[in-house]
Amino acid sequence: MAAVYQHTTKTSLTVGVLFCAALLLCAYTKERPAVARLGASWVGEFLRPFQALHGATRHSLLSWWGDYIALLETQRENVRLKTRLAALEAQNSQLLEFKKENVRIRGLLRMAEEAAVEVVVANVIGYDPSNWVQVITIDKGSRDGVRVELPVLERNGVVGHVISCGAGSARVLLLSDRTSGIDAIVQEGRARGVLQGMGRFRARLEYVLEGGQVKVGDRVITSGMDNIFPKGLLLGVVSSVGPKATGALFQEIEVRSSIDFTKLEMVEVLVGVRPREDLD
Known part of the structure; x- marks a missing residue:
């Protein structure tokens, strides 16, 4: 119980100190805007590589995700086209067989007609x-x-x-x-x-x-x-x-x-x- 109390006290003190520091920093930069701009510039220079890395990573992830979605759609379309092609080939084979059968029947009937049988x-x-x-x-x-x-x-x-x-x-x-x-x-x-x-x-x-x-x-x-x-x-x-x-x-x-x-x-x-x- 004492350990929990000590941890809570330290956390409260840390938050209080940071809050006070923030208030003092705000008051100081309000009186001295040049210092605020210089600080912002230093912070910006410090964070610039991280921001660049974040932007590049975000762009790469978005590009990769878009390519992945496009690939999935291409695969689905490929499956649909293969299925359709197989169906058309089967239908074409049936039509060719019907055509050949029709030719055979016509030949047989023509022979019967010529032979008068x-x-x-x-x-x-x-x-x-x-x-x-x-x-x-x-x-x-x-x-x-x-x-x-x-x-x-x-x-x-x-x-x-x-x-x-x-x-x-x-x-x-x-x-x-x-x-x-x-x-x-x-x-x-x-x-x-x-x-x-x-x-x-x-x-x-x-x-x-x-x-x-x-x-x-x-x-x-x-x-x-x-x-x-x-x-x-x-x-x-x-x-x-x-x-x-x-x-x-x-x-x-x-x-x-x-x-x-x-x-x-x-x-x-x-x-x-x-x-x-x-x-x-």
Whole structure:
């Protein structure tokens, strides 16, 4: 308690002394203004470096704060622009895909119109995962007019034929499957044979007699004799004519399909032939 009292007393005395000194200084400078101006000048000179430092520090802090706020706003704007750009790129990709799909559909329908056939356009929704079977699945079925053994085409030629059909989907055996056989004709030399699948999207033309004129680059088309494919549809192009074995009856001919099955996205199922009067 005594220590607190002593501290309070010292504080009061110090404040009193300073107050009295201030009063005396005011009275003295009032009588002698020159001394007051000189004192103010000395005080100003003494405080000038501190004031300069304070001003520079304040300016730097304000400048740094302004740059920081501007940087935050720039970052937010950058995020907004990136988000907008991503959205525009996604929209552009969708528009490009719609455009390409429209071109594919137009091509398929134009081919059907020129061939005077009725078709159902379908999307490819699946491939057989094994390497032993060359089969695709399409998104059209019996309720769309699709049935077993109907030909399946693409604007570049024959894809295969339907082997099974559900209400809303169907499975298509590709012409490159080993169990596929299509009666065919070499368009230039008119040699006839059976296009047999070899797997891995390849095929060969079987049973072409030794005397048949076949050369690399010849087009191979459907003959129309198998009761599945109409005559004249493109199957592929002769890619090689192998050396004939001694005494062999048939030539060894490989055919490159006109279809790139790895990029197959849309096909058309030939469901009928339009009467001639419908074309007038």
